[in-house]
Amino acid sequence: MSYIKTKGIVLKEMNVGEADKILTIFSKSKGKISGAARGARRPKSRLIAGTQLFCYSEFVLFKGKDMYSVNSCDVIEPFYEIREDLVKLTYAAHMNEILMDNVQEEQPSSKVLQLFLNSLYMLAKTGKSPDLITRVFEIKLMSILGYAPSVMGCLKCGREDFKDFYFSFEHCGFLCRQCTEGDRYALRLSEGAARAIHYIVYSNMKNVFNFEVSNSILLELEKVSKRYMKDRLDKEYNKLNFLKALK
Ligand SMILES: [Zn+2]
Structure with missing residues (x-):
């Protein structure tokens, strides 16, 4: 499995399953991509902050068969305003x-x-x-x-x-x-x-x-x-x- 590190902003978040999200991320190095953020809706998830709409983060993504999966994200600018x-x-x-x-x-x-x-x-x-x-x-x-x-x-x-x-x-x-x-x-x-x-x-x-x-x-x-x-x-x-x- 290969992984990439890229900055990107969440353009869309879609809830799936019990606690997961599918994100559309506009990333610096790959353009618009889809990424699964597993468990991102759990209150204690380390993905909870960076996977919100319009949050700009540094992502580490693994390239899976159909889409990327979000391994980690460090928030750069949350744009919470x-x-x-x-x-x-x-x-x-x-x-x-x-x-x-x-x-x-x-x-x-x-x-x-x-x-x-x-x-x-x-x-x-x-x-x-x-x-x-x-x-x-x-x-x-x-x-x-x-x-x-x-x-x-x-x-x-x-x-x-x-x-x-x-x-x-x-x-x-x-x-x-x-x-x-x-x-x-x-x-x-x-x-x-x-x-x-x-x-x-x-x-x-x-x-x-x-x-x-x-x-x-x-x-x-x-x-x-x-x-x-x-x-x-x-x-x-x-x-x-x-x-x-x-x-
Ligand atoms: Zn003229």
């Missing part, structure tokens, strides 16, 4: 759903893992707007997955010195006003929203959350991101509607 707050938990669940759909089994992506960890960190430990954190996560994730919108200038005529920005879902990026003809779904963007999208696409992972926007720009970002994900990923992510109903 998220599990204890229904609003934060809903935002995290929304990001998690997008991740579960778009990261493949056994395909490591350290950039995506880093983005998710940074997003959860911002959500758990800072007062930053969860909506802004989520938009950054979505737009950056799309970029890492290969769907980066073209935001250097107008993607048709190449102009860069314009202020009347439009977002074209058909052509995946910015257009100037003159070039929107025939593009029925091009969405007018404020300069602030255009700058924010450009920043998210081009910023490095360390600084990607280091900006603030007004509420109206936040709404613009939501419109763009939601529609862009729907078109590219062929799915609508609606978990956050629940929070809107509460507001």
